[in-house]
Amino acid sequence: MPEPQQPGGRAPFGARLAAAVGRLGPLCVGIDPHPALLASWGLSDDAEGLRRFSATVLAAVAGVAAALKPQVALYERHGSAGIAALEDLLADAREAGLLTIADAKRGDIGSTMAAYAQAWLGEGSPLAADAVTLSPYLGFESLRPALDVAAETGRGVFVLALTSNPEGASVQHVGGDASVARRVVEAATAENRRYSGADRGEGSVGLVVGATVGDAIARLGLDLAAMGGPILAPGLGAQGATAAAMRETFAAAYPRVLATSSRDILRAGPDEREVRASAERTLEGLRG
Numbered sequence: 001m002p003e004p005q006q007p008g009g010r011a012p013f014g015a016r017l018a019a020a021v022g023r024l025g026p027l028c029v030g031i032d033p034h035p036a037l038l039a040s041w042g043l044s045d046d047a048e049g050l051r052r053f054s055a056t057v058l059a060a061v062a063g064v065a066a067a068l069k070p071q072v073a074l075y076e077r078h079g080s081a082g083i084a085a086l087e088d089l090l091a092d093a094r095e096a097g098l099l100t101i102a103d104a105k106r107g108d109i110g111s112t113m114a115a116y117a118q119a120w121l122g123e124g125s126p127l128a129a130d131a132v133t134l135s136p137y138l139g140f141e142s143l144r145p146a147l148d149v150a151a152e153t154g155r156g157v158f159v160l161a162l163t164s165n166p167e168g169a170s171v172q173h174v175g176g177d178a179s180v181a182r183r184v185v186e187a188a189t190a191e192n193r194r195y196s197g198a199d200r201g202e203g204s205v206g207l208v209v210g211a212t213v214g215d216a217i218a219r220l221g222l223d224l225a226a227m228g229g230p231i232l233a234p235g236l237g238a239q240g241a242t243a244a245a246m247r248e249t250f251a252a253a254y255p256r257v258l259a260t261s262s263r264d265i266l267r268a269g270p271d272e273r274e275v276r277a278s279a280e281r282t283l284e285g286l287r288g
């Protein structure tokens with residue numbers, strides 16, 4: 001059955017991501033223009049450096065990565081010129097047919113959340129990506145405006161559930177059988193069930209679960225395989241997770257995982273062919 005089309009003529013994000021992963025494999029390349037990386041690429045730590053860095057990564061990984069994940073903070077640190085560089089990257093990626101996930105980790109009371117939703121997911125917004133990362137710290141339901149705008153526009157969200165940093169455990173693991181992480185997973189599962197495609201794992205409400213979380217998924221009783229949407233897994237490479245360990249960590253949910261790696265791939269630059277080769281090696285490992 002053909003997927004319903006949303007405004008902008010696009011199919012739902014979950015279906016588009018599943019198709020890209022089916023075609024290319026489960027790799028998302030993070031674009032994190034850290035000052036040290038810009039310097040090692042011989043680029044200036046300014047908006048022009050960001051533009052050249054972003055354009056090189058986009059050209060290098062097109063046809064290898066299923067998605068790109070620009071880290072919004074590293075564009076924001078350059079003010080309005082940095083945001084303009086991000087807008088241009090998002091437009092260029094769209095043109096090149098690459099899915100984008102804006103790693104903005106937004107979350108606020110509902111009335112303010114509506115503005116974030118318009119900015120990152122709204123039709124015609126210059127900052128609209130295919131999906132955005134969200135923080136549920138103000139309560140999962142506070143994210144409702146973003147969930148609704150994403151459903152209306154065929155875009156998606158990735159909600160932080162178990163983050164890759166060690167400090168995350170002090171909040172996310174708390175609560176025993178009803179841990180914070182488990183509540184987030186259950187809320188995302190319920191949300192995906194409201195829309196089509198969840199039985200195939202093609203829901204548009206994804207979760208962020210770090211590749212570094214080890215046995216926490218099993219220990220906290222998280223049923224990620226039945227979640228109905230994609231799992232964005234940062235932590236591969238620079239934060240120590242390996243592709244082999246990820247298979248063990250995610251077990252039955254591994255087919256839902258979109259692994260994301262930034263510094264480990266980006267440090268191969270500035271040569272576009274080297275960045276591409278590094279992304280290809282990472283993808284090969286994920287395919288096993």
Ligand SMILES: O=c1ccn([C@@H]2O[C@H](COP(=O)(O)O)[C@@H](O)[C@H]2O)c(=O)[nH]1
Nearest residue numbers: 071163164165210234238239261262263
């Ligand atoms: O739990 C999380 C959520 C997001 N991130 C982001 O992913 C990249 C990771 O970069 P690497 O260079 O591959 O370590 C970065 O933008 C983080 O902000 C995360 O690491 N963990």
